[in-house]
Amino acid sequence: MKVLLVVICIAVGGAFGAVLRHLGVNLMHLYIGLPSWIAVMIINITGCYFIGLCFFYLEAHLRRNGGSRLCEARIAGDLNQLTWWPDGDPTQPAVDLFRRSLYLDLLSGLFITGFMGAFTTFSLLLVVTPPGHASAVASPARTTASPGLSSLLSHRPRTTWPAASSLC
Amino acid sequence: MAGGAIGALLRWLVQMFFSHWTKLPGWTAIFLINVVGSFLIGFAVAWLTNQMEIDKAAELTRLAVDLKYQRPEAGLALFAVGYCGAFTTFSTFSLDNYFLTHGKYAQLAFNIVGSLVACYFAVLAGWALGQGVLPV
Numbered sequence: 001m002k003v004l005l006v007v008i009c010i011a012v013g014g015a016f017g018a019v020l021r022h023l024g025v026n027l028m029h030l031y032i033g034l035p036s037w038i039a040v041m042i043i044n045i046t047g048c049y050f051i052g053l054c055f056f057y058l059e060a061h062l063r064r065n066g067g068s069r070l071c072e073a074r075i076a077g078d079l080n081q082l083t084w085w086p087d088g089d090p091t092q093p094a095v096d097l098f099r100r101s102l103y104l105d106l107l108s109g110l111f112i113t114g115f116m117g118a119f120t121t122f123s124l125l126l127v128v129t130p131p132g133h134a135s136a137v138a139s140p141a142r143t144t145a146s147p148g149l150s151s152l153l154s155h156r157p158r159t160t161w162p163a164a165s166s167l168c
Numbered sequence: 169m170a171g172g173a174i175g176a177l178l179r180w181l182v183q184m185f186f187s188h189w190t191k192l193p194g195w196t197a198i199f200l201i202n203v204v205g206s207f208l209i210g211f212a213v214a215w216l217t218n219q220m221e222i223d224k225a226a227e228l229t230r231l232a233v234d235l236k237y238q239r240p241e242a243g244l245a246l247f248a249v250g251y252c253g254a255f256t257t258f259s260t261f262s263l264d265n266y267f268l269t270h271g272k273y274a275q276l277a278f279n280i281v282g283s284l285v286a287c288y289f290a291v292l293a294g295w296a297l298g299q300g301v302l303p304v
Contacts, residue, residue, distance in 0.1 A: 007177060014176020015169040018254045022245075044258040051259035052266070109180070118176045118254035122202040122261060122283070123209040126291045127248075 002102065006109045013114020021119050036128045040121065047120035054111045062104035171250015175205075179255050195264035195279050198257065199286075205256035206287035209248050210294025216244045218299055 021043055028039035179201055186197035220241060261283065268276035 007180075010176050010180050011173035014254045015173040018172025018175070018250050019169055021253060022249055047259040048262040051263055055263060112260075113180050113183075114176045116259045117179060117257040118172045120258035120260075121253040122256035122258050122287060123205045123252045123291070124249070124256075125258065126206055126287055127209055127213055 002105065006105050009106050009110040010114040013110040013116075014118040017115040017118030020115075021121065037125065040125050040128050044120045044125065047116050051112055051116040051120075054108075054116065058104055058108055058112070062100045062107070169250070171246045171252075172254040175251040175254030175256075179257065193275065195261075195268065195275065198260050198264055199279060199283055202256045202261060202283055203286045203290045205252050207290035207294040208255075209252035210291035211298040212244065212247045212252065212294075214295045214298030216241075216248070216298075220244075 024043050025036060025039040028034045028042065029036045034042075182201055183194075183197045186192060186200075187194060261279075265276060265279060268279060
């Protein structure tokens with residue numbers, strides 16, 4: 001049951017993350033006029049900020065078994081100074097521990113693995129490059145019989161390049 | 169939405185497999201995911217845009233254009249933007265790098281440089297396969 005809930009959370013988060021990325025990049029590219037690779041970069045930086053925030057918040061609040069990766073981090077020493085963020089008492093009743101563990105799995109599945117993971121992207125960043133670079137990437141593999149992306153690019157003005165208009 | 173959901177779920181499954189069934193460090197899962205996703209997006213973009221171009225040329229002699237022409241574009245949105253975009257991740261890659269900064273500098277360097285180089289060549293390889301090798 002718990003695994004099923006986690007799967008649903010990841011799927012929902014991933015679906016919304018991908019759609020929001022698509023909308024965000026389109027908004028920045030088509031309405032503000034930013035190049036698409038800058039739009040993807042901004043999305044990635046924003047996602048990195050929020051994944052750090054989410055991770056720290058969830059680990060500090062809900063991880064009670066002593067296995068948090070924050071323990072490895074340099075920041076661990078500073079956590080003692082924070083009286084306002086992590087909950088104070090590390091000893092919790094068993095029911096509360098179970099509940100927190102469940103919330104941690106669901107919320108990290110929804111926000112970290114699902115939403116932030118799908119919101120940021122590595123592959124699109126590599127594909128969404130300026131047209132000159134794309135042609136340079138494509139040309140070694142292009143055959144004479146197949147009109148590929150690079151020839152498609154050469155028939156279109158820069159503003160409607162597929163990487164910007166249909167990919168993002 | 170469907171592509172995003174499937175991509176995120178598959179990424180999670182691969183991460184689970186790595187953490188439970190292998191003794192490799194956790195960041196290697198994201199490394200592999202990003203390389204595979206980059207290969208797939210290179211392949212998908214090359215192959216689908218190729219098909220779009222051919223469909224477009226074929227439709228010049230016909231009138232029934234719309235549905236057929238939109239099919240590769242829908243595939244591009246589903247597979248490249250949705251699936252590959254959600255399967256690969258930059259934020260988890262960065263989070264892993266943050267934790268590697270605590271003493272594991274060799275792994276950190278390998279993860280950053282290796283990811284960029286391997287993913288670049290994976291896109292290139294996918295592109296080559298999608299554009300030149302497979303018949304459309």
